[in-house]
Amino acid sequence: MPKKPDLLPGTLDMLILKTLTRGPQHGYGIALSIRHLSQDFLTVEEGSLYPALQRLLVQGWVKAEWKKTETNRRARFYTLTPQGRKQLGLELSEFEQMIAAIGRVLQKA
Amino acid sequence: MPKKPDLLPGTLDMLILKTLTRGPQHGYGIALSIRHLSQDFLTVEEGSLYPALQRLLVQGWVKAEWKKTETNRRARFYTLTPQGRKQLGLELSEFEQMIAAIGRVLQKA
DNA sequence: ATTCTATCCATAGATAGTCTATAGATGGGA
DNA sequence: TCCCATCTATAGACTATCTATGGATAGAAT
Numbered sequence: 001m002p003k004k005p006d007l008l009p010g011t012l013d014m015l016i017l018k019t020l021t022r023g024p025q026h027g028y029g030i031a032l033s034i035r036h037l038s039q040d041f042l043t044v045e046e047g048s049l050y051p052a053l054q055r056l057l058v059q060g061w062v063k064a065e066w067k068k069t070e071t072n073r074r075a076r077f078y079t080l081t082p083q084g085r086k087q088l089g090l091e092l093s094e095f096e097q098m099i100a101a102i103g104r105v106l107q108k109a
Numbered sequence: 110m111p112k113k114p115d116l117l118p119g120t121l122d123m124l125i126l127k128t129l130t131r132g133p134q135h136g137y138g139i140a141l142s143i144r145h146l147s148q149d150f151l152t153v154e155e156g157s158l159y160p161a162l163q164r165l166l167v168q169g170w171v172k173a174e175w176k177k178t179e180t181n182r183r184a185r186f187y188t189l190t191p192q193g194r195k196q197l198g199l200e201l202s203e204f205e206q207m208i209a210a211i212g213r214v215l216q217k218a
Numbered sequence: 219a220t221t222c223t224a225t226c227c228a229t230a231g232a233t234a235g236t237c238t239a240t241a242g243a244t245g246g247g248a
Numbered sequence: 249t250c251c252c253a254t255c256t257a258t259a260g261a262c263t264a265t266c267t268a269t270g271g272a273t274a275g276a277a278t
Binding site for chain 2: 234235236240243244
């Protein structure tokens with residue numbers, strides 16, 4: 001069976017921000033989205049997710065408000081702010097550069 | 110100026126092991142190799158490098174012996190062991206899967 | 219009615235890995 | 249002789265993740 005590789009440290013904020021470009025979502029929904037989009041490969045645990053959302057709130061990259069879900073439950077919906085969108089762009093480009101750099105090392109050795 | 114993105118956490122061991130497939134090297138040489146191969150993008154600080162080498166030694170993935178460098182200086186040369194080579198293969202495939210999974214999330218949102 | 223399951227939020231504590239900062243030794247060149 | 253580059257190494261702080269909980273509620277099942 002195919003192991004269980006959790007997450008690549010440092011990429012969670014980026015994944016959350018990216019997920020929120022599709023529109024506001026609550027924490028549980030974000031976790032599900034990441035899991036489904038990655039085809040069950042990436043699993044975001046609560047203990048990682050909520051601290052991350054707190055960080056993003058403090059930085060002003062997302063905002064939050066309590067609403068009702070489609071299933072009539074009370075949940076906190078997170079929305080990407082303009083600063084958050086900008087931050088996402090930054091993180092995406094750094095990530096790509098990083099991956100490219102690692103690729104060069106792995107390829108030449 | 111273009112920021113300073115250090116390293117992607119969790120990838121250092123893999124980079125070291127891969128570097129050693131070219132042959133035994135001392136710590137300082139490993140750091141230089143990674144830096145040059147990545148075209149000055151990745152910088153491995155001593156405070157990251159030596160703890161990592163200690164980890165690899167303990168796991169049996171590298172072995173070490175004191176020798177003289179080309180410049181006639183005393184240095185500790187690290188060599189990849191068969192287990193280390195196997196471990197490298199494992200880490201490479203996990204890393205690629207991880208990157209692919211992240212790529213799927215980033216692409217679809 | 220009651221229990222169960224899925225949904226939903228959140229925190230505490232442990233652990234891992236990296237960074238900053240520091241320390242020291244040595245060979246070769248100015 | 250003095251300095252710089254080479255070379256090893258550790259301590260302490262910090263960040264981010266994981267494990268493990270805890271709790272609440274809606275709707276379905278029994």
